[in-house]
Amino acid sequence: NRILTDRISDYLFCPTPQAQKNLIEEGFENFDCKIEVVGDVMEDAVRFYSKKANKVSKILTENKLEEYVLCTIHRQENTDDLDRLTQIINAVNEISSTIQVVLPLHPRTKAIILKNNLQLNAKIIDPVGYLDMLNLTKNAKLVLTDSGGLQKEAFMLKKFCITLRDETEWVELIENEVNFLAGADTKKIVSLALNKLKTTFTCDKNLYGGGKASEKIVEYLLKTT
Incomplete structure (x- = not known):
């Protein structure tokens, strides 16, 4: 289902650079779609x-x-x-x-x-x-x-x-x-x-967009549609 949904989509908004890389390796750059890293809506x-x-x-x-x-x-x-x-x-x-x-x-x-x-x-x-x-x-x-x-x-x-x-x-x-x-x-x-x-959690890296994924998706769509 995920592959089918990706294949028929015009825009593919990726949560991470790795997700974007996966799509490219699957050949999606050769399809009529846009691939953008925006962060994770989760x-x-x-x-x-x-x-x-x-x-x-x-x-x-x-x-x-x-x-x-x-x-x-x-x-x-x-x-x-x-x-x-x-x-x-x-x-x-x-x-x-x-x-x-x-x-x-x-x-x-x-x-x-x-x-x-x-x-x-x-x-x-x-x-x-x-x-x-x-x-x-x-x-x-x-x-x-x-x-x-x-x-x-x-x-x-x-x-x-x-x-x-x-x-x-x-x-x-x-x-x-x-x-x-x-x-x-x-x-x-x-x-x-x-x-x-026994270990303190100290990682403060922004791995998933910092809660701005939805905004980036809307901004991108407004610019391109």
Whole structure:
């Protein structure tokens, strides 16, 4: 779907230079379209809605959350592979002996855990909406996830992220040492998590446009249409 949508578009607005490079390598310079790096509209949304989340979200008080690690697990490569899922859960259980792990549990992941009688020692909560997730991320000490978007949101909210995958599309986060690939390796997940819990987040690089992507898109369209 992404390739098809790109192919029929007149304008392709890229979140990063790497994304632009990917399109060029796919041959999009030979098509009748414009390719521009403008930043990531996700950062626009995070900056705008995180202020609202502070006022609206009650997720922290309702669940009596103070110091915690935020974790999400939903990707099929993890949930459909029992060995990978078991290793991730073992890591969560070990980290939980040091600091509370909060896990908004996807119904599909929950069903697989129950079916296989896996023991999960974490604070399980129901899936949450966008504002609650922003508030959870903003106040977490660390993020563990196999999500694509949450990797970026963690960075935008100045949190280290341990990615429960073997690769990521957001290579700039890896290069700037704010995101770390751990796959489903229990020891690696735990080691990285315990290390980053002791480390201060200091990266202040503007990797995704600084919340100005929407403005740049509008300005570009007004100039060219």
